[in-house]
Amino acid sequence: MTETPLLRVEDLHVTYDTPTGLVHAVSGVSFELGREKLGIVGESGSGKSQTGRAILGLIAAGGRVRAKRMEFKGMDLLTADERSMRRIRGAGISMIMQDPKYSLNPVMTVGAQIEESFLVHRKTSKREARRRTLDMLQAVRIRQPERVYKAYPHEVSGGMGQRIMIAMMMIPEPDIIIADEPTSALDVTVQLQVLAVLDDMIRERGMGLIFISHDLNLIASFCDRILIMYGGKVMEQCTAANLHQAKHPYTRGLLNCLPSMERGQDELPVLQRDPAWLTTPGISA
Amino acid sequence: MIDMRGVNVVFGHGKHVFHAVRDFSLTVERGQSFGLVGESGSGKTTVLRALAGILGRVARVSGEMVVARETLLQHRSREFRRRVQMVFQDPFGSLHPRHTVDTILSEPARVHRLDRIEERVVNALEEVGLNASFRFRYPHQISGGQRQRVSIARALITDPEIILLDEPTSALDVSVQAEVLNLLMRLKREHGLTYILVSHNLAVIAHMCETLSVMQNGAVVETMSVQQLRDHSPTMPYTRQLMTASLGYDRAAIDAFEEFG
Numbered sequence: 333m334t335e336t337p338l339l340r341v342e343d344l345h346v347t348y349d350t351p352t353g354l355v356h357a358v359s360g361v362s363f364e365l366g367r368e369k370l371g372i373v374g375e376s377g378s379g380k381s382q383t384g385r386a387i388l389g390l391i392a393a394g395g396r397v398r399a400k401r402m403e404f405k406g407m408d409l410l411t412a413d414e415r416s417m418r419r420i421r422g423a424g425i426s427m428i429m430q431d432p433k434y435s436l437n438p439v440m441t442v443g444a445q446i447e448e449s450f451l452v453h454r455k456t457s458k459r460e461a462r463r464r465t466l467d468m469l470q471a472v473r474i475r476q477p478e479r480v481y482k483a484y485p486h487e488v489s490g491g492m493g494q495r496i497m498i499a500m501m502m503i504p505e506p507d508i509i510i511a512d513e514p515t516s517a518l519d520v521t522v523q524l525q526v527l528a529v530l531d532d533m534i535r536e537r538g539m540g541l542i543f544i545s546h547d548l549n550l551i552a553s554f555c556d557r558i559l560i561m562y563g564g565k566v567m568e569q570c571t572a573a574n575l576h577q578a579k580h581p582y583t584r585g586l587l588n589c590l591p592s593m594e595r596g597q598d599e600l601p602v603l604q605r606d607p608a609w610l611t612t613p614g615i616s617a
Numbered sequence: 618m619i620d621m622r623g624v625n626v627v628f629g630h631g632k633h634v635f636h637a638v639r640d641f642s643l644t645v646e647r648g649q650s651f652g653l654v655g656e657s658g659s660g661k662t663t664v665l666r667a668l669a670g671i672l673g674r675v676a677r678v679s680g681e682m683v684v685a686r687e688t689l690l691q692h693r694s695r696e697f698r699r700r701v702q703m704v705f706q707d708p709f710g711s712l713h714p715r716h717t718v719d720t721i722l723s724e725p726a727r728v729h730r731l732d733r734i735e736e737r738v739v740n741a742l743e744e745v746g747l748n749a750s751f752r753f754r755y756p757h758q759i760s761g762g763q764r765q766r767v768s769i770a771r772a773l774i775t776d777p778e779i780i781l782l783d784e785p786t787s788a789l790d791v792s793v794q795a796e797v798l799n800l801l802m803r804l805k806r807e808h809g810l811t812y813i814l815v816s817h818n819l820a821v822i823a824h825m826c827e828t829l830s831v832m833q834n835g836a837v838v839e840t841m842s843v844q845q846l847r848d849h850s851p852t853m854p855y856t857r858q859l860m861t862a863s864l865g866y867d868r869a870a871i872d873a874f875e876e877f878g
Contacts, residue, residue: 375790375791375792376761519656519657519817520656520859520862520863521656521858521859521862522656523862524866524867524871524874525871525874527866528871548791549864550865553864553865554866585792586791586792589791589792589794589795590791590820591794591795591818591820591821591823591824592820592823593819593820593847593860593863593864594823594847595847596823596824596847597824598802599799599802600795600798600799602792602795602799603792603795
């Protein structure tokens with residue numbers, strides 16, 4: 333990272349006030365994002381999704397976000413009012429969720445939804461929006477853009493639904509995309525094809541990507557850099573290429589407990605959790 | 618132990634016919650684990666359900682199925698239902714939300730008129746690594762991994778010979794997956810169980826099984842030994858592509874992906 337980062341997060345905390353006490357979903361996460369692919373990996377409850385949502389101010393009611401610093405291109409996200417956040421969401425930072433079935437509007441055609449996400453941020457004619465939408469459908473490698481433009485979400489497959497989501501998030505030309513398990517619901521070959529679309533667009537447009545996933549192998553092969561989270565904290569940071577030399581016992585434990593296609597084992601090593609992990613600072617390699 | 622020959626499963630009638638499984642055959646020896654792998658809609662779960670006899674009347678099943686020398690007819694015998702148990706993917710969907718673990722585990726024992734039910738419940742829980750204090754909890758009060766352990770305990774209660782496993786660890790975190798896979802391996806050794814394991818995850822199949830069939834569009838593409846998979850030497854292009862995809866993201870390899878219809 334030579335230039336100023338797109339996103340700078342310092343000591344991020346997300347807490348929820350519940351009847352049984354304060355729950356710390358994220359406690360003290362710091363990272364920077366440049367024009368690169370950053371992976372956040374962790375098991376359920378590690379705080380990885382909450383970290384992504386906190387950046388966009390999308391924490392559910394009752395949740396509280398605190399941080400020393402949270403800046404998007406020098407703009408302070410912590411003090412931004414709802415009006416400026418609406419401008420940043422979509423046009424500056426956008427988010428791709430796991431299941432297109434729940435994120436697409438079932439009673440609106442695909443074309444109308446993508447156009448809407450363009451028109452919200454740009455003052456232009458309906459005709460121009462339609463042209464851009466068709467171009468974008470082509471860019472995410474949908475073979476018959478005209479047909480898909482007129483289709484409703486239930487008429488397309490899961491893989492195509494996720495390409496449509498990518499098109500919708502890309503059309504306002506954001507600088508950062510946060511993708512939360514964007515391909516976990518898809519078959520493995522379709523998953524990779526969708527990721528290739530995302531990868532090419534990120535590279536061509538010089539964007540930053542935060543890729544949130546539970547899939548360690550996928551993150552290691554897809555991203556440039558990785559944050560490994562556990563219990564709301566970053567256990568370890570490393571480049572994707574160096575993941576297999578990771579030092580933190582949690583990262584090592586996760587890597588070891590994956591069944592392997594190549595090596596036959598009688599028993600998989602089981603992860604032994606150590607409470608001390610949550611009180612010692614993470615490793616940065 | 619299990620022999621399926623030329624099995625076909627068809628849903629619907631007339632114009633809306635859907636051929637879910639085509640000319641499917643497999644042989645599993647006693648004490649072996651057989652893997653069925655494929656993408657969604659390949660028919661792998663339908664094969665399990667056809668064998669278990671839980672497809673219902675909407676499906677027409679033809680072909681020959683023999684389990685432990687018993688030729689299966691339209692209706693499964695009570696003895697078959699005791700011998701052959703099933704574990705499903707989502708333990709939230711397959712455990713009754715308003716029944717305690719104790720009720721969930723004792724019900725199959727009562728159905729099969731087994732004796733010493735309480736003792737069996739406690740033993741089954743112990744077998745899956747849960748202590749007796751779990752008996753009076755509800756499914757929502759325990760974790761996902763513990764729920765799947767309860768599903769496995771429920772399958773063990775009737776002292777089965779065969780367990781059909783449908784994506785048993787797909788809903789679990791990898792660290793919990795490792796524990797459940799270890800548990801399944803240990804139970805197989807100790808009870809001489811025979812498994813058919815359905816999964817979309819090649820690594821899980823490679824870890825658990827000796828032989829596997831790759832399915833696509835309702836038919837078997839290739840049947841091979843786990844060694845062939847470990848050596849990366851499947852013969853069919855579809856299997857090779859699935860294997861490459863399972864190894865992770867490789868931008869160049871993706872451009873070479875073909876559509877298999």
